[in-house]
Structure formats: C-alpha cells, structure tokens
Amino acid sequence: MIKKSHILPLLIVSQFACTSLWFAGNAIVDDLALKTGLGDSIIGYVLSSVQLGFILGTLVFALLMIADRFSPSKVFALCALFAALCNFSLLVDTITKWHILGARFGTGFFLAGIYPVGMKIASDYYKDGLGKALGYLVGALVLGTAFPFLISGLGWGSNYQTIVQATSILAILGGLIVLLFVPNGPFRKQSSKLELKAGIQLFKNPIFSKAALGYFGHMWELYAFWAFTPLAIKTINNIQNVNYSVPLLTFIIIALGAFSCAFGGYFSKKYGSYKVAVIALFISGVFCFISPLLFMLPALFFFMSWSVWGMAVTADSPQFSSLVAQAAPPELKGTALTIVNSIGFAISIISIQLLSALTTKINTPLIFLFLGIGPLIGLFALLRKKYN
Template sequence: MKPRAHILPIIILSQFACTSLWFAGNAIVDELTLKTGLGPEIIGYVLSSVQLGFIIGTLVFGLFMIADRFSPSRVFLICSLLAALCNFLLLSETLSKWTLLFARFGTGFFLAGIYPVGMKIAADYYQKGLGKALGYLVGALVLGTAFPYFVSGTSLGKDFTLVIKITSALAIMGGVALWAFVPNGPFRKPSAKLSLGAGPLLFKLHSFRQAAFGYFGHMWELYAFWAFTPLALQTYNTMWASEISVPLSTGMIIALGGLSCVFGGLLSLRSGSRKVAVVSLLLSGLFCLISPVLFTLPSGLFLVGWCFWGMAITADSPQFSNLVATSVPPELKGTALTLVNCIGFAISIFSIQLLSFLAETFDITYLFIALALGPFIGLLGLLGRKHRHVR
C-alpha cells in the first residue's frame, strides 16, 4: 500500500522544524559566552551537553523500547514540546553555567524522541525505497541543524534571543503537525512487551553489527566537524585577513550536507545503501587527511573544499539508518535505530572533546586530521566479510 502523498512531506518538515533546536546554542555561542562568563571552552560545553543529553535520552528510550511500544507520533509530539521548553531556558536573565548545561542537556534528551523516532515513523510507512525516504528525512535534520546559523547570520541575528524564540516555535509547530497529520504507519508492528535486553542482543546479528560499526565511524567525524567548522573559518580569516562570514558560511556548509543526503538516497535506489555509505566514508576520510592543504588555498577554493567535505560527511548517514532498520525484525526497528544513535552520539562526545583539547595546544590547520580515525573504522566495519545487504 502506497502512503498518502502528504505523509513524507509532513515528516520531513516536522523533522526540520524540531531539529533546528540542536545547534541553536552554538549559533549564539558568543552571546552565551558573555552571559555565562565562560571562555573558549564553552564551544565544547554547549555541544557536548546536548550530545550527552541525547545519549542518555536514547539509552532510556532504547532500553524501555519507547518508540516500539507506544505511538511514535505521540512520542514525537511530547518530546518536541519538552525540547522547546528546555531551549527557552537559554533566555533566562541570569544564565549560569549550570543553567546553560541543564538547558542544552534537556534539549538533547528530548531530541532522542524526535530524530530516531522520526526515522522509525518513516520506516513504518516505507518498506520499499526506505533509503530514499531516509535521505530526505536526514537531509531535513541537517537543514534544521544549519537553520540557527542562517538566522544568526542575517539581520535577525542582531537580537540573539530571536534565534531561540524562532527555533522553539518551529519545534512546537513541527511536533503538533506530525501528531495531527501522520497516524501510525501501516507497517508498524508494536512490541507487545518490554524486554530490556532486546537492544544489546541485536549485536549478535552480523548485518546489524556491520551497519552499526560503520555508523559509529561516521559519527566520530560528523558532529566534531560541524562544531569546529566556525573555528576553522575564523582561523582562515585570521591567517589571510579574509572576510568570510562565519555564521552564513557555516550554515551553508552544513545545509549542503542536507542536499547530499537527498542525492545519496536517490543514488541508493540504483547502487544500494552500502555502496553509497562506503564511497561517502572514503571521500570524507580523504578530506580529513588533506584538510591542512585547504587552509593554503584562496578563499573561494577553501570554501568550495569545505562545502564538498560537508556534503561527503553527511551523505552516508541516512544509508546507515536504512541498513540498521532493515537488518532487524520489524518490531525492533525503533529500538535498533535508537540504540545505534545512543552509541554513535556517545562517540561524538569523545571526538568533540579531543578536538577541544587539541585546539588549545596544536595548530588549528592540523586539527581535523584526527577525525580521519572515524572513516577508517567505519570502512573496516563495512568492508568486512561480505553478506547479503539491502538495496
């Protein structure tokens, strides 16, 4: 049965609206620095606290099989409302370091009921062409991540509170729209009972294990790249007395990754999700290794190189989700997606903190070489013993 035409667009728009909360704090990090009195370390704090919240959230959601036992649309709605509320805490008149960390942690925790649950909803509607559907969906996530930077880089960004107000309002509208117009999918098979050990047991499945370890390598690189791209742009401006707009360029680099997710999804229909993921990992790994060279190029070529890297680094994400979702029984799709998200985002905290540490002691132009470890591990996972895989 073919889903009604409005289903996928509503899921995509809702995912975009709600995930705009993810980098809302990073887009106004200079203003948060002034309010809290923190120094450069705030970059690591702001993103790592969101990631930690997301990890704890996905761990709780995964262990208790929330997305498989309860209506995913209802879970999405409740979490969008609570995530927006946590985001609003950044507008507190007396914003302390701990209030900041709590607000970002809470936002991340409830994003665990948005990002993987959105993919679960898509999987409940699309058995065929799931890689394509997830390409659009993860593309929406990436565009949502870039959105706060675009707001910050325009005249609206002169009032940093508007970044928080706009992203919070979007999240509320996105959650309501999905709950109102996207009922439970025809291929949803709810779990009848709670089984706390169901998630970890999935690693006994060889195809799931390969997809999961490929995703873990991808996650080592992705969020650290996004978090430190503004620093790379600032460094380039300082080195060459350039005038690249940091917020607008960061938003553009991240947003182009959303387009590559869509392109990768379309390509997966012909080449298969595994092949798209392998090529994407290989390209992004090469960019890690040649990243010092990019800093020596004229500003136009530097931005082009960083944009292509931003596209290569995201194109594999929806394909890993497709490989994960199709490697497990239908009643455990939500748990599987949530579990790999949990572990993947835990890994991203280590890479973010590693780059935060290295940024204080090493030349920034060599900083991103450390991210090559992720694509290397991901390729090892995907290129292991051959097995039947989905297309």
C-alpha cells in the first residue's frame, strides 16, 4: 500500500520522465533535420508538429472525457507507452521528413494523456492543498522545458540516437510507475456517460470561466517568453558587446521558474491560489511593459531582471490549473484541465507567431511589449468582480 505522502514524488518523477519526450526531442531537432537532408527549413515544422499534436490530443481527450470516464492512471501509462513508441520510431535507418513530422505529432498527441492527466491524478489525491501539489508538479514540467538548453549548452546532445533511446525508456518507466504505484485517488468521481458538450458547458460556470481566462492570458505570455528568451540574450550580447552563453543562460532563466512554481504552491497553502495567481500575473505583466527599458541595463542587471521575469511568468501556471480543477464538478476535473490546456496551447502558438513576425518589423527590445496583452486580459477577467 503506497502512502499518500509518496504519491506526489512519484507523480513528479513520472511526469518529468514522460515529458522528456517533448523537451529532449526539441534538443535533437537539428540532427533530425540534417538526417533528412532538408536542413534548417524543416526545424520550425518539427517543433510545431509536437505542439499541434498536443493541441489536437487534448481536444480529443476533452471531448471524449477520457480522463474522467476511464482510470487516469491507466490512461497515463498507456499514453506514455504510445508516446515512447512514436519517439522510438525516429531510430529507423531511413527516415523522411514526413516520418519525423508524424512521429513528433504522435508524440505530442499522446502527451495530452500525460501532462493534464497527471494534474487530474493530483487533484484526485489533494482536495486541500492542490495548489501546492500542482506547484511541484508543474515545476517539474518547467524544469523539463529548460532541459534541452542545458543539453545544448553542455554539448550532451552530440548523439541524438542516445537521447531518443534514453527518453523513450524513461517515458515507459514513468508510465509503469504511475500504473503500478499510483492507483486512482480517493477523491476521484468517475463520469458514467459520454457528454460531448460537457467541456464547452463548463464555461457557463462564471468561476470556471474566470480561472480559464486568467490561464489563457498567462499562456499568451509564457511560451512566447520562453521561445524568444534566446533572442533577447543574443540581443543584449550584441548591445553590450559581451559573449554570454545563450543556451546556458536560457536554461537558468527557464529553470528558475520551477522554483517559483514550488514557492507559489507553498504560498497558495497560506494565501490561496487566487491571490498567488493574480500577484504573479501582475508582476509578469509589469515586466512586459518595461521590457524595452531592461535592454538599457548593464548585462548583469539585465540577466537578473529577466530571471525575475522568468520566475513570475511561471509561478501562476499551477495556481490557474488548481483554480480550474476546483471550479469544475468532481466528475469533470480531467475534462476541465484538458480542454483548458488545449485552448491555452493554441493561444501560445498565436503569440509565438506574432512575435516571430514582429522580429522582422520592429527592433527586438520592443517585441516583448506585445506579451502584455495576455496579462491585461487575464487580470481584467480575474479582477472585474470578486472571485468566489
């Protein structure tokens, strides 16, 4: 019999192990692109295919209420196996661009049964203190996001076959840990029937819609911030005529967000998820609007400020997920988390594409101003009426 105190560490380890398919895969994309003979032209498509697979996967899982109708632990384990198989397929001797795109899309699709389902499992165990539990769980995801930059900065990614093998095996082990040692939680309430409109109908609940809109504002900012942090570091290197390591500094800035997720989870236990989410979203929003001024600072102070921003932009993520789960009926928690993830990641693609287009139109220090749109909308939704 597994003790409840062991459940969260097991989930954290399993979540990190399984999502390594996503993160480490991004670190080997250059080698995969070269193997097809197409070079850099395919890199953007490979990265986007994972995101698109995840968005479609979360949409399908939400519409079919997979995590609420079936055992979430079994869903997690099965998706870990299929995601690992998609990843393993990259080891074939002859590989085409369509094989790469399909494999990465498939990996993203089955990750929809890992990341949001992992949060669903946590919500089934932690009725009280969910914000703290999700703080640690999402922190593991943030650390995984930073991992490819560490691989690149230290030169560990020279053999992509080794990374593919290691991440695939890790994912299978992560799925087995959940299947064997994390049974369905005591607060789980199973949905008895399929209701295709259940996910959409959740937005009729004003408390749920507030939490969801706050999360969407957060997602507008988060992934674009991460995606363009390397460009910000390159820009400050050029402005200040310095030569700091772009991948290592990017790793540090993103990885610090893992600690802020944990800290935010701790404070949520005392002050509530709502207050922590609002404060973090406000701070990151302020950084959006003062971002051009940060490029005028000496390089050291720029990196310190950017690191604080990196912590603020991440700290609210698990708290919004906690608010979403708490606002949903017990039998629809999995569906609620999954559909909000689906929409949130779709929004992140739009903001990334916007900033990408702006890089050719305006000076780099100005593009981060547009990230402020997300926090403004999120804060407006959360503060226009008292959150109950």
